[in-house]
Amino acid sequence: MSTLDPLQIINMIWELRRELDVLEDNTKSGVVPGAQLEQNLASRMLVPLDARLSKLTLICRAMWSLIQEKTGATEADLLRRITEIDGMDGRIDGRVMKPALKCPQCKGVVCRQFNRCLFCGYEPPSGDPFDGA
Numbered sequence: 001m002s003t004l005d006p007l008q009i010i011n012m013i014w015e016l017r018r019e020l021d022v023l024e025d026n027t028k029s030g031v032v033p034g035a036q037l038e039q040n041l042a043s044r045m046l047v048p049l050d051a052r053l054s055k056l057t058l059i060c061r062a063m064w065s066l067i068q069e070k071t072g073a074t075e076a077d078l079l080r081r082i083t084e085i086d087g088m089d090g091r092i093d094g095r096v097m098k099p100a101l102k103c104p105q106c107k108g109v110v111c112r113q114f115n116r117c118l119f120c121g122y123e124p125p126s127g128d129p130f131d132g133a
């Protein structure tokens with residue numbers, strides 16, 4: 001399995017965005033049918049994301065195994081902590097969401113997942129080790 005770091009994912013999305021622009025132009029001019037365009041983009045994005053998810057799941061399981069072994073923490077401890085962290089954004093929904101930021105340069109939306117403005121590329125200063133995760 002190849003390693004995908006967050007920068008590679010961001011670059012892949014930027015490349016796909018550029019490719020989408022080109023394909024949309026071609027679609028408008030009748031070169032590529034719209035359905036084929038959507039299918040191509042979906043299949044290219046799903047494979048790397050699935051590989052990334054599998055790797056993160058493996059790392060989480062390995063870390064949890066080590067933590068249990070070294071500290072004696074239990075499944076109940078883990079579930080309680082998951083619920084606490086899940087609720088930090090105000091909702092128990094199985095996700096950790098940060099509120100969107102307004103880009104100070106272009107007034108667009110800074111994607112918190114990538115900690116980068118998707119319109120102009122501005123990167124806000126990071127103070128959270130999980131920014132971009």
Ligand SMILES: [Zn+2]
Binds near residue numbers: 109117119121
């Ligand atoms: Zn911006």
